[in-house]
Structure formats: C-alpha cells, structure tokens
Amino acid sequence: MGKPKTIIEKVWEQHVVHREEGKPDLLYIDQHLVHEVTSPQAFEGLRLANRKVRRPDLTYATMDHNVPTKNRDVIKDEISRKQMETLRKNCEDFGIKLADMFHPDQGIVHVIGPQLGLTQPGKTIVCGDSHTSTHGAFGALAFGIGTSEVEHVLATQTIWQDRPKTLNVKVEGDLGPGVTAKDLILAIIAKYGVRFGTGYVMEYTGEAIRKLTMEERMTICNMSIEAGARAGLISPDQTTVEFLRGREYVPKDEAFDRVSEEWLALATDEGAVYDHTVTINAAEVEPQVTWGTNPGMGVPVSGATPFVAESDNPDEVERALEYMGLEENQPITSIEIDHVFIGSCTNSRLSDLKKAAAIVEGKQVKDTIKAIVVPGSFSVKLEAEKAGIDKVFKEAGFEWRDSGCSMCLGMNDDVVPAGGRCASTSNRNFEGRQGNGARTHLVSPEMAAAAAIEGRFVDVRHFAGVAQ
Amino acid sequence: MEAIEQHEGLVYALNRANIDTDQIIPKQFLKRIERTGFGQFLFYNWRFHDDGSLREDFSMNDPKYDGASILLAGDNFGCGSSREHAPWALEDYGFKVIIAPSFADIFYNNALKNGIILVKLDEEQIKEWQNRSEDGQLSLSVDLQNQTITDDSGKVVEFDIPSYHKEKLINGWDDIALTLLMEEKIFEFENS
Numbered sequence: 001m002g003k004p005k006t007i008i009e010k011v012w013e014q015h016v017v018h019r020e021e022g023k024p025d026l027l028y029i030d031q032h033l034v035h036e037v038t039s040p041q042a043f044e045g046l047r048l049a050n051r052k053v054r055r056p057d058l059t060y061a062t063m064d065h066n067v068p069t070k071n072r073d074v075i076k077d078e079i080s081r082k083q084m085e086t087l088r089k090n091c092e093d094f095g096i097k098l099a100d101m102f103h104p105d106q107g108i109v110h111v112i113g114p115q116l117g118l119t120q121p122g123k124t125i126v127c128g129d130s131h132t133s134t135h136g137a138f139g140a141l142a143f144g145i146g147t148s149e150v151e152h153v154l155a156t157q158t159i160w161q162d163r164p165k166t167l168n169v170k171v172e173g174d175l176g177p178g179v180t181a182k183d184l185i186l187a188i189i190a191k192y193g194v195r196f197g198t199g200y201v202m203e204y205t206g207e208a209i210r211k212l213t214m215e216e217r218m219t220i221c222n223m224s225i226e227a228g229a230r231a232g233l234i235s236p237d238q239t240t241v242e243f244l245r246g247r248e249y250v251p252k253d254e255a256f257d258r259v260s261e262e263w264l265a266l267a268t269d270e271g272a273v274y275d276h277t278v279t280i281n282a283a284e285v286e287p288q289v290t291w292g293t294n295p296g297m298g299v300p301v302s303g304a305t306p307f308v309a310e311s312d313n314p315d316e317v318e319r320a321l322e323y324m325g326l327e328e329n330q331p332i333t334s335i336e337i338d339h340v341f342i343g344s345c346t347n348s349r350l351s352d353l354k355k356a357a358a359i360v361e362g363k364q365v366k367d368t369i370k371a372i373v374v375p376g377s378f379s380v381k382l383e384a385e386k387a388g389i390d391k392v393f394k395e396a397g398f399e400w401r402d403s404g405c406s407m408c409l410g411m412n413d414d415v416v417p418a419g420g421r422c423a424s425t426s427n428r429n430f431e432g433r434q435g436n437g438a439r440t441h442l443v444s445p446e447m448a449a450a451a452a453i454e455g456r457f458v459d460v461r462h463f464a465g466v467a468q
Numbered sequence: 469m470e471a472i473e474q475h476e477g478l479v480y481a482l483n484r485a486n487i488d489t490d491q492i493i494p495k496q497f498l499k500r501i502e503r504t505g506f507g508q509f510l511f512y513n514w515r516f517h518d519d520g521s522l523r524e525d526f527s528m529n530d531p532k533y534d535g536a537s538i539l540l541a542g543d544n545f546g547c548g549s550s551r552e553h554a555p556w557a558l559e560d561y562g563f564k565v566i567i568a569p570s571f572a573d574i575f576y577n578n579a580l581k582n583g584i585i586l587v588k589l590d591e592e593q594i595k596e597w598q599n600r601s602e603d604g605q606l607s608l609s610v611d612l613q614n615q616t617i618t619d620d621s622g623k624v625v626e627f628d629i630p631s632y633h634k635e636k637l638i639n640g641w642d643d644i645a646l647t648l649l650m651e652e653k654i655f656e657f658e659n660s
Contacts, residue, residue, distance in 0.1 A: 146552035146578035
C-alpha cells in the first residue's frame, strides 16, 4: 500500500498531462459545460485564430442565465436574444450538443449535469461559472473558470492549474430536525468567513455529510466558492452510485458495476493528510439567515444583526447594515420581507421544491409579498407537476415559472426592485445582485417558504410541515 | 495579450474588503457578446445614480483621480462570480496594476490572462499609500522584472509573484498557442 491519499490528490494525479517544476500542472478536462453568458467571446477567439473545438463530444451547452421564466416565445430583450442566438450558432458551427430554451433537457447548468449523469465521480469538470463547484458533490473535481480559460479548454481540452492545498471540512454529529444542508453551509461560511477556502480545494467529510442525499450534497458543494474555494467535493459512496444508476450518460449494466467500483475506490483513504482541517458540530447548527452583503454575514434565525462597534470590521458591517436598511442588534425575526425567491443552482431541485411545498400547503402567501418558484430544470418542473407540487404553490399564491437562473442574479426580467427585500434560496447576497438596490437574505427553501406565509423571518422548526 | 514589464501611474484607492465581481461589473452588462468596451460600466452601481448621472459621494468620480491606472484595494478583491468581464472592465477603464492584501482565486487567473499585474502586499503598506493617495497626487512605479514598486518619495517595496506568472506577463504569451505546442502529450493522454 502506498501513502494514503485524499480524493483531491487522486483525481488530480489522474488528470496531469504535463508537469514541470515551478509551473502549474496541465490538467485534462473530462467535461466542459457551456452557457450563453461567458462563452461568446471564447468562441469568437477560436474563430479569429482559426481554431477548432478539440473535443465537442466532451462539451455540452445549455441556456440558463438570461432565459425568461415566462412567455418564452417572445424575448423582448434584444441583447439577451442575441446572446442566446449566438450560442445556438456557435454550437452549430463547432458541433456541440445544445439544450436550448425549448429542449426537454434545458435547465441550470449545475442542475442538468447531475440530472443527465454527465457529472460523475473522478471527472474533472469546468464551466464558465463559479458555482461549478456544485458537481463536487459526486466526487468530481469541478471548478469555475473565466472566458479565456473557456476558450483554452475548447481549443485544447486542458487547463493550467496550480496544485491546490487541501482543506478538510469535517462535520460531526447530526443536523437537528428542520435544519437543512443550506443552513449547514451558511453556518460554516458565517463561522469561518468568505475567504477561508482561498487557495484550497475543500472536502466535506464526517457523519453528517455521509447522511445527506445527493441533492443536499449539491447544495453544500455549490456554496464552496462563497467560502473562497474554487472547488469543494465529497467522496463518493453508495448514495452517489444509486443516484447515478440509470441516468442517460452513465454506463449501463455490467459496465455500470465496473465503473461504480472505480468510483468508490476514489474515496479519501483512511489516514490521508490534509493541509488544514476544521471541525463543526452539526447538532449546534440552527436555521440560518444572512443579514448583510456577503454570504459570511449570517446568523441563526434566533439571533440578531451585529453591533457595529463589537465587530472585527466595523466599516464593512456599518456599510452592509446601511445598504440592507437594518439597525444594529436587530432581531432577525423582526425583518419583514416583500419578495420570496425559491430557485437557483443551490436550491431548485425536486426535493427542495417538495420541502418548501410541504410548508406552504393549505396556507396563503402574505398579500404584500411577491413570491416565485423557479424549478432548476425543465425536467424538475415536469416531475414537480406530476407530483402536484405546482398546484400547492399556485394555490398558496406563488408564481410557478419555467426553469433558469432567474432572480438569483436578475439577468432576465426577474428582479427585486430597489429597496425591495427578498428571502432567497440562492447563494449570493451581494449589493445589487438581485436588482439594483435590492436587499437579499439567503435562507433554505423551508425558511423562504415560511417567510412567504408570515411576511417576516420565522423559525421554520415551529412550523407544521417540517420533516421531523 | 499585451506584454507588460513596467508601469508607472496615478493611484486610486478603494478601501473596501471583499469587493466582489458583481460590484466590479453588474450583471446587466454581461449580455454583450464583445470583449471590449466594458470600462464605462466599471463599479457601475457605485459610480452612477439610477438615472445615469455621476454619484458625487463616490471618490472615484473625483476628477483628481482621472487617469488613475493603479488600484489599491482591500482583502479578497474579486470574490464571487467567475465573470471575466470584471478584469475586462478594469483593464478597459485603464487599470493596469491592482494592489491588495489578497485576491480571489478565479479573479486572479482571469486578470492574469488580460495582462493586469496583481500585486499582493501587506495591509500596512497599502494603508500608507492609501492615505498618501487622498490628494490625488500619488504615483507609483511598478517594475515587474525586478519585482519592486517605487513611490514618489523614493521608497522601494519588493513583492512576490510566481515566476511563471511573471514570465507570461512580461512576454504577453498566448496560453493557447503555448499549450498547443504540447499537443502530442494531450494525444498521448487521451489514448492512454
């Protein structure tokens, strides 16, 4: 037996095409996901240099960032329309498979990758989007890249990367009833800050992580970038294998059994050493709500906004409170909202929608609130409709939309107006993220659903419908 | 990418930590399919009112900083989204050098691809220059080859940068052309 290794080292080593002292490694990329916003300049670069896409078969494109979530037949925004038409033309010219706005496989790129089985353990996956870390839930090494890197991967199927340090985020114990994966990752970022993962790839380990479903693991890995880490992953186990069995792009029958053995062997070895380890007790995590303008500015729902003078960075806290229109030491449950967004690559999968629906069933969204549900993919939408979830939301007063990134970043018409306040299941509460002057509070789908009913934040654990 | 070895320019300091790429270039400007012309949208929501008029309370709008090409910033500059539109906007606006205590990983790579020199320095030094830049007169001279920054009082500060990154900036290399020289190794990998 050789030296015990982490999954991060194993996957990395399997993909090194070229290594030279004092330089980053040249890594092979197994799966490249492409969307309309960060790719046009990359394709244009290829054309100007008369280059081809090296492996169209390892490249898959969809439209998600600025697609409308209603009335898709008429796109009023000319610039958005042009961007989507550009992607269509680029995919035609370079021979890339595209799930366009009307395709049954369309959806948020980080929802459809796993759904189709394109995402698999041990793969290197890149996309021109920072939430590519989501795919790490399967034990893939997945990270976001810029447009120049998109062009580089299109042309060479490789990327230059500095070898990362490894960070073990160990979560011991069990999450309490009504406390979700979203609360866990928000609590981790609140505790350690938005840059503790910079320069690292994170691996989430421990009892609490093992018990999570794949969809919950995706929520966790999705937000690794909010802690500064380009990638975050979880060693594959039987839960991973069962999720992937039978999916479109996954091998079938005996070939599947063989490949699952290989996947399971990727898991971090007993005794492997990380560059750094932090340990969290899951039992201490409460439902979380962010109060500020970065994902690290969060507290338990039972808490309050900080005192400016008592914080480590008073200027930053003061500016954030001012932007958010909040007082210092203001109880979270006193914050009234006027918008609710259930969706995004963090929390728009079927189980997210089911859990939120269970909260709102038979109740009414407060009449001052505009609430929308945006399923993560066309397929999630259909499945939810088959289960009658759309009706539950609609009867409660939610709008039920088509899939896309939507109000997470407000590139389409789904924006929160200036001064508006949104309980959002997305991943970023930056200034202006959901609309110029909009105020975002990040929460779990269950917390967003309860806030929609009450008109303010409440502890969802005291609500009927929460899985006990 | 244009080669860059030395740069001398006026300093503008934005004393904030965790400046995210949503602030550097808000999402409404990501719909363009061109690579150029993003400078006008840099820090848009901080620089402009909703009606497009300049916000006088934002220091960058002060004419004394016109032509600034060296940006001083707080910790974790460029966190958030992977949008390369952020370095495109900074570069197009005229910033050739950014000095901060730390940068977000994806932003760091993106800026490098666009010939922007990123310098990590300790907060104290940045603070000193930040204070001195308030009159809009501070200029710095950055020498990438020697890894030094000289201020107008003659003070010389050394900085670290990975040699590989330095070499790329100085030569203005096109990454893709370099990688394609290794095409045989990529073939080998694919067939192994």
